[in-house]
Amino acid sequence: PSYFEFLFYMAMALFADETPELVILETGLGGRLDATNVVENPLACVITSISLDHIMYLGDTIEAVAGEKAGIIKRQVPVIYDDTVPEASEVIRERAVQMASKAYPVGKGDFSILETKDQGLSIKAEGEAAQAFAAAGPLVLEIPFEAPYQAENAMLAVKTAVVLGQRERGFRLTEAQITEGIRTARWAGRMERAGENLYLDGAHNPGGIKAFIQAAASMAARQKKKAYLLFGAVSDKDYRAMARLLCEGISWAGIGVVHIDSSRSMDTEVLAEAFSQAYKGPVRAFETAGEALREMKKQAGDELLFCAGSLYLIGELKVQLKGMERREDT
Structure with missing residues (x-):
C-alpha cells in the first residue's frame, strides 16, 4: 500500500474502535480508484472545484478529471458539487443521473x-x-x-x-x-495569514493559481500595497503554466523561487527560467526555505509577501516561522 492508503486503513481501524458520530473522508487522488472509495454507503458525496491536476493519472481534460472525481458518487446517495466549471458540472450531473442520485449544485x-x-x-x-x-x-x-x-x-x-x-x-x-x-x-495553507503582511497559499495547479491570483490581486489593491511572490513546486506539476499565469495576473514587485526539501522538487534554475519568460525583473533563487523566507521578507518590507506553488513548501515555511517565533521568545 502507498503511504496514503496505509494511513487511510489505520484511520478506518481507529474509527471502528471509537465509533464517531460523523466521519468526513477526503479522497487522496481523484476518486474513482481512490482508497476512500471503498466506503459503500456514505450519507453524502461532495465534489469541490475541479481543474487540471495530476494529469498523468486523471487525464488531461477537465471532463476526464471530472469523470474520475465523479467516481465517488454512490447509487441514490446525494451529491453536492461546485457548479462553477460547466464542463465539470455536465460530467457530474450525467453520473448522478446514472446512479439515480439527487444532485445539488452550488454556484x-x-x-x-x-x-x-x-x-x-x-x-x-x-x-x-x-x-x-x-x-x-x-x-x-x-x-x-x-x-x-x-x-x-x-x-x-x-x-x-x-x-x-x-x-x-x-x-x-x-x-x-x-x-x-x-x-x-x-x-492552514489556504491564503493563510501567517504574519504581518505574510500569506501562505498551497495553490499548486493552474486552477488553484487562478483563484490565488484573484485573491492576492484583490488584497493588494484593497490594502494599496505592492505584492511580492515566493514560489516553489514539485516536478509533476505544471510549473510553466503556473509561472505564466502568475506573471500575467499580477504585476509583482519581486519574485523568488525556492528548492523544496523533497526528491520531487523542481530545480531553482528551471523555475527561474520559467518565470523569466514572462517576468521582466530579476528572479531570485534560494536553496532552502529558511533563507528564502528571511530574504524575501526583508525585500518585501512593509509590502505584501505571498508564498505559493506547493503545500510541501507551505509546510516547510510554517516550520521556519515556528523557529523564528521560538527565537524571538528567548
Whole structure:
C-alpha cells in the first residue's frame, strides 16, 4: 500500500474502535480508484472545484478529471458539487443521473458578497440554503478568509449541512451552529495569514493559481500595497503554466523561487527560467526555505509577501516561522 492508503486503513481501524458520530473522508487522488472509495454507503458525496491536476493519472481534460472525481458518487446517495466549471458540472450531473442520485449544485447564485474586509468576507446565503433558514431571517456568514473562492467553499459546506439535515434528523444544524462553524473555521495553507503582511497559499495547479491570483490581486489593491511572490513546486506539476499565469495576473514587485526539501522538487534554475519568460525583473533563487523566507521578507518590507506553488513548501515555511517565533521568545 502507498503511504496514503496505509494511513487511510489505520484511520478506518481507529474509527471502528471509537465509533464517531460523523466521519468526513477526503479522497487522496481523484476518486474513482481512490482508497476512500471503498466506503459503500456514505450519507453524502461532495465534489469541490475541479481543474487540471495530476494529469498523468486523471487525464488531461477537465471532463476526464471530472469523470474520475465523479467516481465517488454512490447509487441514490446525494451529491453536492461546485457548479462553477460547466464542463465539470455536465460530467457530474450525467453520473448522478446514472446512479439515480439527487444532485445539488452550488454556484455564484447561491450567495452574494456583502462586504470584503482585511480579515475576511461577509456573505448572504441565497437559494435553497437560505430557504432552509428563512424563518430565522437572512443567513449571513462571516468567513475568516480574504480569498473570494472561500465563499464558494463555505456554501458547499452549508449546502451539505442542509442536505444532511433533510436526510438524517440527528444531523440537523441550527443557524447559530452553522454561522459559528463558518466563523471559527481555520484552513492552514489556504491564503493563510501567517504574519504581518505574510500569506501562505498551497495553490499548486493552474486552477488553484487562478483563484490565488484573484485573491492576492484583490488584497493588494484593497490594502494599496505592492505584492511580492515566493514560489516553489514539485516536478509533476505544471510549473510553466503556473509561472505564466502568475506573471500575467499580477504585476509583482519581486519574485523568488525556492528548492523544496523533497526528491520531487523542481530545480531553482528551471523555475527561474520559467518565470523569466514572462517576468521582466530579476528572479531570485534560494536553496532552502529558511533563507528564502528571511530574504524575501526583508525585500518585501512593509509590502505584501505571498508564498505559493506547493503545500510541501507551505509546510516547510510554517516550520521556519515556528523557529523564528521560538527565537524571538528567548
